[in-house]
Amino acid sequence: MKRLICLLAIVCVISPVKSQFLDKKEDLQTFDGFFKFHYSPSEDAIFLEVDKLDEEFLYVHSLTSGLGSNDIGLDRGQLGDGVIVKFVKAGNKLLLMQPNQEYRAVTDNQAEKRSVEQAFAKSVLFGFPIKETKGSTYVIDLTPFLMLDAHGVSKRLARAKEGKYTLDKSRNALWMERTKAFPKNVEFEAMLTFKGDPTGRHVSSVAPDASALTVIQHHSFVQLPDDGYSPRAFDPRSGLNMRSYLDYSTPIWEPIRKRIIVRHRLEKKNPSAAVSEAVEPIIYYLDPGTPEPVRSALLEGGRWWNQAFEAIGYKDAFQVKMLPEDADPMDLRYNVIQWVHRSTRGWSYGASIVDPRTGEILKGHVSLGSLRIRQDFMIAQALMNKPFAISDQNYKPMLAMALSRIRQLSAHEIGHTLGFAHNFAASPSGRSSVMDYPHPLLRMKNGKLDFSEAYDTGIGAWDKVTVAYAYGNPSGDETESYYLNKVLEQAKKDGLQFISDSDARAQGGAHAFAHLWDNGADAVSELNEVLKLRAQAMENFSVDNIRSGEPLTVLEDVFVPLYFFHRYQTEAAVKLVGGMNYNYAVKNDDNLITSVLPKKEQKKALDAVLKTLSADALAIPSDVLELFPPRAFGYWRGRESFKSKTGVAFDAIGASATAADFTLGLLLNWERANRLSQQAALDADNMSFSDMLNGLNTAVFNANAGKDAYKTAIVQTVQHQSLQHLFNLALNPNSRPQVKADVYALVTTLQQQYKSKSDAFSKQLLREIAQFLDDPEEFKPQAAPQIPDGSPIGSFQCFYPTN
Secondary structure: HHHHHHHHHHHHHHHHHHHOOOOOOOEEEEEEEOOOEEEEEEOEEEEEEEEEOOOOOOOOOOEEOOOOOOOOHHHHHHHHEEEEEEEEEEEEEEOOOOOOOEEOOOOOHHHHHHHHHHOOOOOEEEEEEEEEOOOEEEEOHHHHHOOOOOOOHHHHHHOOOOOOEEHHHOEEEEOOOEEEOOEEEEEEEEEEEEEEEEEOOOHHHHOOOOOEEEEEEEEEEEEOOOOOOOOOOOOOOOOOOEEEEEOOOOOOOOOOOEEEEEEEOOOOOOOOOOOEEEEOOEEEOOOOOOOOOOOHHHHHHHHHHHHHHHHHOOOOOOEEEEEEOOOOOOOOOOOOEEEEEOOOOOEEEEEEEEEEOOOOEEEEEEEOOOHHHHHHHHHHHOOOOOOOHHHHHHHHHHHHHHHHHHHHHHHHHHHHHEOOOOOOOOHHHHOOOOOOOEEOOEEEEEEEOOOOOOEEEEEEOHHHHHHEEEEEEEEOOHHHHHHHHHHHHHHHHOOOOOOOHHHOOOOOOOOOOOOOOOOOOOHHHHHHHHHHHHHHHHHHHHHHHOOOOOOHHHHHHHHHHHHOOHHHHHHHHHHHOOOEEEEOOOOOHHHHHHEOOOOHHHHHHHHHHHHHHOOHHHHHOOHHHHOOOOOOOOOOOOOOOOOOOOOOOOEEEEEEHHHHHHHHHOOHHHHHHHHHHHHHHHOOOOOOEEEHHHHHHHHHHHHOOOHHHHHHHHHHHHHHHHHHHHHHHHHHHOHHHHHHHHHHHHHHHHHHHHHHHHHHHHHHHHHHHHHHHHHHOOOOOOOOOOOOOOOOEOOOOOOOOOO
């Protein structure tokens, strides 16, 4: 009895205290929205009122402020995962639980749903002691959760080998500037400081104190959209990104994995009208921190997309505006284009927050690197003939080209956040998509380089296909599947093709008509044209490619993108060697499935690629070399400079070694070699790997520069680099034995060839061949000077996260 009385007394004491938890806080600031919460300045704590037990909502973490390093990849405005969560009560705790969206049972059978839910793991993200109970509302201290490294900053730093960093609680604080409440979402921020010992160079280059890195982390709790959205089926031919999941309620005779596209919700006010306004248009907002004239260029390029929406019967359905002054770019209610500053030029990218259940895009977020336009300006500066001969103020022609690139970039990255994938097969069909990577298209007119069509303007024909597939609607009695197939069939009739990332990249890719940073319907013809343009631009290059008063060291840096101007068209042409043509074909669509490129076309491509190894292509004009003194004080070499093996002097032979090494790395790629070997085994009429080596032998090892000592040194350098790559290919564990045999056969032939020569260089190559053949396992390649960065710097490429 005494024990019972004591327990009752304890309950009587505890209950009033629990119910008075918030009442005891005298300085609370209350925020009323999707969740009601209170901020205590004296405790630097946020107390959340949870009145939605077992009710799913969306949780997103992101970065309001970043580190500013492309290589580390932690940018201002960077979105993290968007996951569905719910609060679940367990005893005296509320658990923030993430259900498993990968495995589902889409059915009305609740028992079947439970069986799938119980079969696969869930994740509890955090456990909160209940501070106060008010009927069906529970008060928790949200602060410890907000102070977690949810975005994985420390893991990213460790992966980048920048050091081991941990959170320092004494230097962490809630950040109230953007902590807000709205009817459908609540937003929280915390300033986090990571302490550690830096071990890499990137952190030190951007942080005032590399042992203390402070960022602002953002958290969003967002109401899930209603069930008025209809998921749309994914088709690999469509150019749309997708989400997928396993549906265990699927009939046995149907595929269990479901694939749905990602897209914004868009509906006509008048569905029966040929042209109608949208119930709710898709609006993107530009960061007001974007300066002019970039601001106007981004607005213009982004608005191109409305052309595609007009083509499917929408009026003003896609809009780009300036972000209102009172709006927060981290607020999930706004689709945002952010202007992001970093220490070096880097990738721009488009990301989205997507409802994992349906594929509906809830927020598009574009991050555009601010230094990209400066690189485009410098490319124009390098290519134009004496742009500063008249005046240092003659920058407008170069700015015009750079801005035309920025317009295209704006449309490209917004396209990702609309749900669209890269289409690298757009160049052969007249630049039919802004979702390609564009290279400046230049032509010779009246003996001068013409820049008027450097970049395209407006949306492309393929872009209208993707918008029609994602956002168009069937008419009359059409079913959705009939409508979607009709869209793709019409694209095929119009000669449009969709090929995306892995098939288009030079390393590993094999598609003959899908390339990055290329131009034209014929990659080989365009490479020949680019080499002519490059040669003309190098002949024109002079001291007037920089402003008065600038050190000539700057001239050397401006020359970099000109000297390597052919690099991406080389990537395109080399893919025809061992190249294939194919589609993401489906049954009964009458598309070409796959075919090997004819030997004649592969040989033509090989001949063009081998031109990039010639002394004529690699030699820098003597009057240009005279303009490159040792680096000026305060203007040291960086990652975007020519590298040197000649100390302070400009390394002209090293530049040719770098360019040759680039081509050889592509040409003697082990996957290409294996593919050529296999193609010849399947059909003797196909080009073989041995054919390719014979071409290399003729163009490189039998080249003759005559009496020109400079070009002779280049020929010898290319021969040496070629041997290094042949040795590497023979030793590569991934190379097929047939490939190794062909390489050893050529090396043996070269050994005999050099035995008949008496010059010192031939004897040196002979020694290296002998050392390799005697003990190949001890072979250590002699690297050429590293090629300066060409594509934007860093670990990110413009991307769209899928699963």
